Amino acid sequence: MEAAPKGKTKAKQRYLKRKKERRKIKKSEKQRSSVLVKEQNDHVEEFEESISGEGEEEEEEEEEEEEEEEKIPEKSEKRPRKRPRKRRRLSIEPEDVEMNEPVPLPERSSTPLAALPTFPLPALPNAPSKAALALQGLDKALIDAEIIPPSKTLPIPHDGDGGIGLSDKMRKCLTDLGITELFAVQTSLLPFLLPSDPVRKALYQPYNPPRDVCVSAPTGSGKTLAYAVPIVEILSSRIVTRLRALVVLPTRDLVVQVRETFEAISKGRGLKIGTATGQHSFSHEQAQLVADHSTSLQGGSSKVDILICTPGRLIDHLKETTNFSLQHLRFLVVDEADRLLAQSFQDWLVQVLSATRPPKHPLKHTLKDLWRSTSNPHPSDPAPLTSTPDALAPAFFHLLPYPDIPSFITEKKEPSCQKLLFSATLTRDPGKITALELRNPKYFIVQKSSTDEEGGRNAILDVVTEKFTMPATLKEHMVICSAYEKPLVFFHLVHTHNTLNALVFTKSAESTNRLVQLFEFFQKARASEARDQDNIVVQAYSSDLHITERKSILESFKSQKIHILVCSDLISRGIDISHVSHVISYDSPVDMRKYVHRVGRTARAGREGNAWTVVEEQEARHFKLMMKDANHLSEVKRLRIGEQDLAPLIPHYETALSNLKDLYARS
Numbered sequence: 001m002e003a004a005p006k007g008k009t010k011a012k013q014r015y016l017k018r019k020k021e022r023r024k025i026k027k028s029e030k031q032r033s034s035v036l037v038k039e040q041n042d043h044v045e046e047f048e049e050s051i052s053g054e055g056e057e058e059e060e061e062e063e064e065e066e067e068e069e070e071k072i073p074e075k076s077e078k079r080p081r082k083r084p085r086k087r088r089r090l091s092i093e094p095e096d097v098e099m100n101e102p103v104p105l106p107e108r109s110s111t112p113l114a115a116l117p118t119f120p121l122p123a124l125p126n127a128p129s130k131a132a133l134a135l136q137g138l139d140k141a142l143i144d145a146e147i148i149p150p151s152k153t154l155p156i157p158h159d160g161d162g163g164i165g166l167s168d169k170m171r172k173c174l175t176d177l178g179i180t181e182l183f184a185v186q187t188s189l190l191p192f193l194l195p196s197d198p199v200r201k202a203l204y205q206p207y208n209p210p211r212d213v214c215v216s217a218p219t220g221s222g223k224t225l226a227y228a229v230p231i232v233e234i235l236s237s238r239i240v241t242r243l244r245a246l247v248v249l250p251t252r253d254l255v256v257q258v259r260e261t262f263e264a265i266s267k268g269r270g271l272k273i274g275t276a277t278g279q280h281s282f283s284h285e286q287a288q289l290v291a292d293h294s295t296s297l298q299g300g301s302s303k304v305d306i307l308i309c310t311p312g313r314l315i316d317h318l319k320e321t322t323n324f325s326l327q328h329l330r331f332l333v334v335d336e337a338d339r340l341l342a343q344s345f346q347d348w349l350v351q352v353l354s355a356t357r358p359p360k361h362p363l364k365h366t367l368k369d370l371w372r373s374t375s376n377p378h379p380s381d382p383a384p385l386t387s388t389p390d391a392l393a394p395a396f397f398h399l400l401p402y403p404d405i406p407s408f409i410t411e412k413k414e415p416s417c418q419k420l421l422f423s424a425t426l427t428r429d430p431g432k433i434t435a436l437e438l439r440n441p442k443y444f445i446v447q448k449s450s451t452d453e454e455g456g457r458n459a460i461l462d463v464v465t466e467k468f469t470m471p472a473t474l475k476e477h478m479v480i481c482s483a484y485e486k487p488l489v490f491f492h493l494v495h496t497h498n499t500l501n502a503l504v505f506t507k508s509a510e511s512t513n514r515l516v517q518l519f520e521f522f523q524k525a526r527a528s529e530a531r532d533q534d535n536i537v538v539q540a541y542s543s544d545l546h547i548t549e550r551k552s553i554l555e556s557f558k559s560q561k562i563h564i565l566v567c568s569d570l571i572s573r574g575i576d577i578s579h580v581s582h583v584i585s586y587d588s589p590v591d592m593r594k595y596v597h598r599v600g601r602t603a604r605a606g607r608e609g610n611a612w613t614v615v616e617e618q619e620a621r622h623f624k625l626m627m628k629d630a631n632h633l634s635e636v637k638r639l640r641i642g643e644q645d646l647a648p649l650i651p652h653y654e655t656a657l658s659n660l661k662d663l664y665a666r667s
Ligand SMILES: Nc1ncnc2c1ncn2[C@@H]1O[C@H](COP(=O)(O)OP(=O)(O)OP(=O)(O)O)[C@@H](O)[C@H]1O
Pocket: 178, 179, 180, 181, 182, 183, 186, 217, 218, 219, 220, 221, 222, 223, 224, 225, 423, 424, 573, 574, 575, 576, 578, 600, 604, 605
């Protein structure tokens, strides 16, 4: 044992030893922290040292005190009691500084010591933006939408798929059609629908079915190819013909047009394309669609791989055509989705969706049933084994007449049908979207907006609030005039602005015929005086005409034998005639959706186009308000046509008007 230093008790020694250790630890900690905050703490350290120096002195003094205190009991009581010295305050107060040697006060560092915890001052969080607030409560899928800028294009590579998933055959087909680059909507849709993983391209995906898709993209932006190309690419791997793609469209004219697109891009693929519109007799269509009508087949029978149809005729076939089955569908396309979803015709959507799903409670078979049905069949027995099990889609396997023993057959499988919805004016009605029973839907929105998060939110908000995007190459004007001046304004626009290749929209088939007749009388009256005759051909196009007549009129308009086509909203949607340079809304559209689709017949695929809307004075307020609500009023410039411009046309107009009256009086 170490000898105790003279004059100190053991307790005192222990105390001093611990004190030394504490000092050592303190010093080493100080050194460590001083490396980190050396610069900041220069002054502070000085200060601390000065303090700690004093502290040491103090400690020594304290030690002496303690020593003395310990000695007290040993010494005589007579000795006068020393007054304990006052403890020095550790904190420095102004008097201390004055009284003692001047100690420089440490400069306050603006940054807090690193070693000390910092507590942020309470602050109000930033208020969420208007767009963020408006998106609250919206469908998550819509909020997660992919926003595609309209200017985004992608060249189609000469070799390889270039990450787009296009086969050599498809690339050749597109090049032959003059398509060298993909438009914005196609740049995102194609890689999504044609993933590089072959499993994701399979015709059946019963355990991991594909996600459904909703697309909102402006008119003329190439939505048809955005779905037609992936359908053709994926179905080309099929061996047996089954109905695997169903495209539903609102009008017969669109069915004809979309069929042409499919035929153009599926050359050499062996895919069979059919249509059902009611243009031909029902039995004729049945013969075109189904191969075997005689026996009822569990998996159906189909002569076509792709069927393009209107909803009415589709329902007729679902109800009445034997072996017409939708169980093998890989794609269900609803083009012009908002218009079709607004049609409740025979509950077409409910019926179509239910035809793609297997029945929930199939007939269960037991081994006993099976034995009986094969050895001694009874009419009430489940279908015998000899029916055509090979034709069933995987999701329908549990309908097979096998015993109900857990196996691959009875395992739950999903239908592989992928729903694809398209429109330039996609519906915001959540009820209608819910009715589609979408599976983990992915939204694609082609919209002009900034690429940051706020821009994306605004783009989604525009879809929700029906602020539709127009083609960038479209110029829009409105002409406000009296009801009497309307035909004059129309004649003026045609003659003064050299308006050929124009589509003119009226409110009804009757207005269409009337305007065409008036224009013809006007032209006759004018021709009788004018030396240079402008041979402008105007034609009415309405639902009154037979489909074959309509088809031939459209052909003549496409080949520019007809210069002006006057129609109702029958062809305001979807119709693609590339050379239409002007759209005149002779009767102003009643809602924004109609306006978007009408004006969208021009300025397609990046071409220039003009849209003029003739607005009667009493309708002007409504029209402007409609534009304002859609955030679009500033885009529609006012075109002023003065009385002096119309005056020369009045005599011929009066003649035409009286001729028209006579005609109506006679009929
Ligand atoms: N990548 C492309 N390159 C060149 N032209 C294209 C391309 N994609 C599509 N087109 C052409 O653009 C035109 C418009 O395409 P489409 O009819 O598919 O437009 P849309 O978006 O469906 O319009 P709407 O909403 O009016 O129906 C068509 O003539 C089509 O052939």
